[in-house]
Amino acid sequence: MIATPGHTPATASGKAWTAATFRSSTSNLFAISQPGMMQAGIRNLPGAVIIGGGLIVESGGSLIGAIGVSGAPGGDTDETCAKAGIEAIQSKLDFLN
16 A cells, blocks of 8 residues: 555545536646636635546436545546546446436
């Protein structure tokens, strides 16, 4: 097992909450909220974690939850892990419909 910093669980939870709240991946939110952009202020909202690794989870076109991953060396790798997690259970999610 690879050790990760103590803030990793809270960051992962924050990414999931952010993705669910905004109904968008956190990497997309990162891209649209750069300094000087109209949506830059979302980075200052309490609890919002605007770093790649948070994805929404859908079934039948409906939002049913979100996943947040943290601890890999970079948000892009966190997001790859989150996508793999969703893909691993997607057939079960699709069965719900």
